[in-house]
Amino acid sequence: MKREELYKEIGLIDENLIEAAGHSMENRKKSISKKWVVLVACLILYSSTASALLATEYYKNQNAEPYIRYLRAEDMELAPVARYDAEKFLQALKSNNNEHIYIAINRLVECFNDQKLREKALKALQPFLENDNPKIADSAAFAIDILSKSYRSPYIFKLADGSIMFALFNNYSDYGSQNVLWRIKDNVLQEYLSFSPPSMYITDIIPSPDKKLVAVVTSSNKSEFVQILNVEEGRTSPELVESARVKYGAQKKLDTWTRPDHENYSYADKVVWKDNDTLEFEGSLAYQDTEIIENVTVAYQFSKKVMEVKGLDSSR
Incomplete structure (x- = not known):
């Protein structure tokens, strides 16, 4: 670069510096304001970033694999379960709907x-003893009893222990009664046992x-099932129809498939x-x-947990 050009370049820089030095106080205030804006923006950005990091850590902890030892029915409701409301059923007795009345009586x-x-x-139940609908009249008689x-x-x-046992909704279906056993012991009513599907009745x-x-x-x-209960001690047998089916199938070298729905298409008489x-x-x-049907006799000794399955004489 030539010397004249270098001087001119230096001169230009000097002129700019002089011009910058001559800015008014108002422009300086504007410059300072801009710096404060930048500073505040940085603080906001830092605060937001810190909050985001804290939130991420919180949700990370919240979504960690839960440790649940045992799930109760109440836990799975995720809310308090409504308490039994007798007044609701007393009011339902005034309904014109026979189904509602029948449910309320039970x-x-x-x-x-x-x-x-x-x-x-x-x-409230007394008038229903004379109801024209036999199912309603019978259920009222049972409830009153x-x-x-x-x-x-x-x-x-x-x-033998002085308790009594019964089911509600007696023979409400062609297949049987409600699949819940109730027990009264020492003058207190409790739900003793409910059967899960496919034991629906x-x-x-x-x-x-x-x-x-x-x-x-x-x-x-589709199927029938049999169990033995020792109510006083709270002990139960295995389900006996399926147990007999598996045992006899092994004896006769028959393929014994267990269905996912646990239906066995077998019956007890x-x-x-x-x-x-x-x-x-x-x-x-x-x-x-059901391609193969085997008729058998089954004997189960509860105390020893011993089952005997024999082919039924076809001549009987």
Whole structure:
């Protein structure tokens, strides 16, 4: 670069510096304001970033794999479960809908433990004893029998420990009663046991001769199931129809498929107690989706957990 050009370049820079030095105080204030804006913006950005980091860490902890030892029914509701409301069912008795009335009559049995509600329900149920609908009249008679503590109904089963056992909605379906067992012990009503699908209905309740054990037959619209309960000790047998099907299938080298829905397409008939500890019944056992039907006799000894399955004589 030539010397003249270099000087001129230096001169130009000097002129700019002089011009910058000559800015007014107002322009200086504007420059300072801009700096404060930048500073505040930086502080806001830092604060936002810090908050975002804290939020990320919080949600990371919140979404960590939960440790749950046991899920109760109440836990899975995610909200308090509504308490039993007898007044709702008392009001339903005034409905013109027979189905609602029938449901309300059965549900009013559940107010057994509250003396005032029990007396109120007894009074409200009396007119339904003369109802033209046999199912409603029968359910009212049963509910009154429980609430009045008469315990004379053939649907009530008295056990050796002084408790009584029964189902509600007796024979409401062609397949049987509601799949819940209720128990009154020491004058307190409790839900003792509910059966999960496919045991949708209780077909029969059969106490042993000494009343210490109870055989319960349940069903779906495709299968039947049998279990023995020691109510006082809280012990139950395996489900006996499927157990017999598996055992006999092994004896005869038959393929025994277990369906995902646990239907067995098998049935129990002539369920009787041989003695206080052994239950017997005739079974119709299905294999390969009912392609093969085997008729058998089954005997199960509760105390020893021993099952015997024999082919039924075809000549019988």
